[in-house]
Amino acid sequence: MEKSGSKALPAILGILFVAAAAFAISLYISGKKTEEALNAEKAEVIQELEGLKSDYDKSILETNALSEELLAARGEIANYIDSVKTLKADVATLSRFRRQVYQLRKERATLMARLDSLTASNIALQSLNEATQKELERVAALNDSIVQQNIILEQENRIAAQLRLESLNVQAVKVKNNGNFKDVNRARRTDNFKVCFTVRDNAIAQAGDKNFFIEVLGPDGNLVGASESVSVNSRSLSVSKVTAFYYENDILDVCDYVGSTTGEFAKGNYMVNVYDNDLELIGTSKFFLK
Numbered sequence: 528m529e530k531s532g533s534k535a536l537p538a539i540l541g542i543l544f545v546a547a548a549a550f551a552i553s554l555y556i557s558g559k560k561t562e563e564a565l566n567a568e569k570a571e572v573i574q575e576l577e578g579l580k581s582d583y584d585k586s587i588l589e590t591n592a593l594s595e596e597l598l599a600a601r602g603e604i605a606n607y608i609d610s611v612k613t614l615k616a617d618v619a620t621l622s623r624f625r626r627q628v629y630q631l632r633k634e635r636a637t638l639m640a641r642l643d644s645l646t647a648s649n650i651a652l653q654s655l656n657e658a659t660q661k662e663l664e665r666v667a668a669l670n671d672s673i674v675q676q677n678i679i680l681e682q683e684n685r686i687a688a689q690l691r692l693e694s695l696n697v698q699a700v701k702v703k704n705n706g707n708f709k710d711v712n713r714a715r716r717t718d719n720f721k722v723c724f725t726v727r728d729n730a731i732a733q734a735g736d737k738n739f740f741i742e743v744l745g746p747d748g749n750l751v752g753a754s755e756s757v758s759v760n761s762r763s764l765s766v767s768k769v770t771a772f773y774y775e776n777d778i779l780d781v782c783d784y785v786g787s788t789t790g791e792f793a794k795g796n797y798m799v800n801v802y803d804n805d806l807e808l809i810g811t812s813k814f815f816l817k
Contacts, residue, residue, distance in 0.1 A: 693725035695810040723782040740766040746795025
């Protein structure tokens, strides 16, 4: 009986050893599979983080808007990638980083929504600015056109309001003993030149006191008369006589006399010019003294 029991003990121990070895091998294999699975999941987490980082890289290249926030988010993801790579993979760690990946995706979605909204607002603002600029250019062009039209209208009104002469007559005269004037045509008998002109009617012109300027040039081209110097609107002219009259928009006859400072007149051709208030030449006449 004792011999039978002693023979069975080694067999039992062998069976137990084999079972223990099989169990150990099973545990090793199971552990290896678990480690491989954890490493695979770790690699997946890193891949997702790198995918997020790549998305931020593209966004930073495509736009400058929110660049500080984009750079900060990308930097945070890069730190997470480094952390996952250096840490030993285990269920708790990977679970925590899974939650971080989920949170980072939500943050990116929010940031991208803000970026899209800002981009849309910038596009709308740019369109509005372009439309506003075009309208400002249109208004500026219109204003320039109005200014030009006003300048032209002002010039036309000034020209329309300018007094014109209906006629201009010049006659050499001699003063008779009774004070009356006699028309002559010889230089030695001439005492004065009688200059008469008719001003046209003009309803646009401003009524009131007017000054016309008479210029008489002798045969030698020199000025005949008192030689008064007048200046109007930066124009200057030496004239023989300043003739003043009151204008009431109707036809008006005006006469004035120009004498010689020497009391004598030379033979030859004379020219008489009449200028208006603005020193614009409005009439010219020539005559000859024998």
